[in-house]
Amino acid sequence: MMKALRPGIRLCLLFLHVLILSPVLTTAQEYDLDDLPEDDYDFSGPFYSLATQKGYDYFGPPQMFKLRIRHQGKYAFMDREGKIIGSFYDFVLDYKGNVAAVNRNKKWGFINENGEELVQPRYDLTDDFYDGRARVYLNGKFGYINREGNEISPLQYDYAGNFSNGFAWAKKKEEWVLLNRQGKEVKSFDLDGVQAFQKGVAVVYKKSRQGLIDTTGKAITRIKYQTIYPFRDNNLALVELDKGEWGFIDKTGHELIRPIYEDAYMFSGGLARVKKDGKWGFIDSTGKMLIQPQYDHAFDFDPKSGKAIVASNMEYFFIDRSGQPVSNFRWSVKKDEQGKPVYSLPAFSKGMAIVASSASLYIIDDAGKYRKPLPYAFASSFSNGRAMVSDGNKYGFIDGNGELVIPMKYNDAEQFYxxxxxxxxxSVYKMIDQTGKELGRFDPTIESSTHIYRDNRILVKSGGKWGYIDISGQKVIPCKYDYAANFSEGLAIVKQDGKYGYIDPSGKMVIPPVFSEANSFHNGFAAVRLATGWGMIDKTGVLRIPAQFRSAGNFSNGIVEMVTASDKAGFYTLKSRLTERGLPVLEEE
Incomplete structure (x- = not known):
């Protein structure tokens, strides 16, 4: 069975939609300076001041020493002297690799760092450049352009993936086609699906089975595996056969470690944990069993400490690479409601964690060398260098050494965040810092709160309505909303007149309340619902993925999973993995 900690790789055949640019933002969104990369922080302020002086809305942080701005409904880039680079467009995306995508009259093109048009806006969709190539879409077909804006392949494909390792996959009718960097077709294949090339090999699919090919199109393995996981630094890939047999192959397709194990995980710290006859042990990259299967459960070796946590007879302990216990200390494995063991790693923070052994609590380090008993009835995990503790009556906080640094005097408490x-x-709720100093307190009129502190704002309810206080306890955004959420990435959802929009920390409505449902921002995007379905907006309020889906996830590593309604397949399959531009992606692309 696949485990949650081992991400599965499954094909998701994807198709295309037409990106809808629907500007719903009417006021500027100021980027939270606390979120800026350290390299950008020093020069962001002057950019923002210049934009404000000129009456521009702006969207930071600056990229390539250029700030994305909006004026009178049009978008452009401003340099550090306040000059507009190039022209205004209907929409622009941030610079990536000295080029930026621009939109005019619902068509996309590219400009260079001087604002000159490398590619006039003429495509329905464009993607970022990968390996110096970008996929483009026009009139229902895909093709590729180079950085000079020249089409290196005809726009003839029903689907096209990004270039990776100098090659790309495209689909033409029922065939998958392998293309080189010149846009030439290397070979065609009768396959159900493919993955992007990584380290010179690609996973291909046929009848729910997987195999490997190289960049010449030559088969490296037969298509026989249930799953082939990515190759790691040791050039080995974990594989699974139909009957749940696990092993490892090298890049020549040779089963260097035959699939004979009941379960297995990828290599970590030079060793891989494997399960045989119901017990866990560890093998090296040659397949030699260095630590015999003997544990009820095992976790990966930490590459830094060279230690691993294992469990036997409902107790955890540390072992070294020879399988010897690091110390005699043991701590307890928790059970679920049915009395079955629940295996999980301690919640280490800055190398320290709190665990329970019998009826006692201990602080341990992540190398198994340090432990200290704690004289408390309860202790939370560490957060921000503090752990909440209780004697069963009052609450206080300890540091990583187990010293009580905030006295045990509170009737209730929550972890630091x-x-x-x-x-x-x-009867008084307060906010304190890590020294125990009082920062502020709740007004007696406050009925409830989420007790989450972000962007110097705390969501509270008073008089049946929601608003926000600052860290001192002062009401800074009136309690007037039927619904509100915690701030996330500088914006918060609020409900006004039955619809959802977004405010900034000053309380300004920066994305108007036009949505029937809305989620918080995550990695620069938020899922919103209109009458036509769910879509994704960015912080400018523009719909970057059209509102036509049954459900939407969150962006992670530039990819989001969207689910279509069963009666609205259109250009999509039931589950589609899409980029920030709404383009489909191959698994692990």
Whole structure:
């Protein structure tokens, strides 16, 4: 059975949609300076000041020393002197690799760092450049252009993936075609699906089975595996056969470690954990069993400490690479409601964690060398260098050494988050810092709160409505909303007149309330629902993925999974993995 910690790789055949640019933002969105990369922080302020002086809305942080701005409904880039680079467009995307995508009259093109048009806006969709090539889409067909804007292949494909390792996959009718960097077709294949090339090999699919090919199109393995996982630094890939037999292959397709194990995980710290006859042990990259299967459960070796946590007889302990226990210390494995073991790693923070052994609590380090008993009835995990503890009556906080640094005097308390903790002393709720200093307190009129501190705002409810206070406890955004959420990436959802929009920390409505449902921003995007379905907006309020899906996930590593309604397949399969531009992606592309 596949485990949650081992991401599965399954094909998701994807098709295309037409990107809808629907600007719903009417006021500027100021980027939270706390979120800026350190390299950008020093020069962001002057950019923002210049944009404000000129009356521009702006969207930071600056990229390539250029700030994306909007004026009178049009978008452009401004340099550090306040000059507009090139022209205004209906929409622009941030620079990536000295080029930026621009949109005019619902068509996409590219400009260079001087604002000159490398590719006039003429495509329905464009993607970023990979290996110096970008896929483009026009009139229902895909093709590729180079950085000079020249089409290196005709726009003739029903689907096209990004270039990777100098090659790309495209689909023409029922065949998958392998293309080189010149846009030439290397070979065609009768396959059900493919993955992008990585380290010179690609996974291909046929009848729910997987195999490998090289860049010449030559088959490296037969198409027989249930799953082929990515190759790691040791050039080995974990594979699974139909009957749940696990092993490893090298890049020549040779089963260097035959699939004879009941379960297995990828290599970590030079060793891989494998399961045989119901017990876990460890093998090296040659397949030699260095630590015999003997444990009820095992976790990966830590490459830094050279230690691993294993479990036997409902107890955890550390072992070294020879399989010897690091110490005699053991701690307890938790059970579920049915009395079955629940295996999980300790919640280490800055190398320290709190665990339970019998009826006692201990602080341990992540190398198994340090432990210290704690004289408390309860202790939370560490957060921001503090752990909440209780004697069964009052609450306080300890540091990583187990020292009580905030006295045990609170009737209730919560863990630190963003270096602020919410505590209750008597009948008063307060906010404290890591030294225990009071930062502010709740007004008696506050009925409830999420107790989450972000962007110097705390969501509270008063008089049946939601609003926000700052860290001192002052009401800075009136409690007037039927619904509100915590701030996330500088914006918060609020409900006004039955619709959802987004405000900034000043309380300004920066994305108007036009959505029937909305989610918080995550990695620069938020899922929103209109009458036509779910889509994704960016922080400018523009729909970057059209609102036509039954459900939407969150962006992670530039990819989001969207689910179509069963009666609205259109250009999509049931589940589609899409880029920030709404383009489909191959698995692991």
């Amino acid at each position: 963003n270096y602020v903790a919410f505590v209750k002393e008597g």
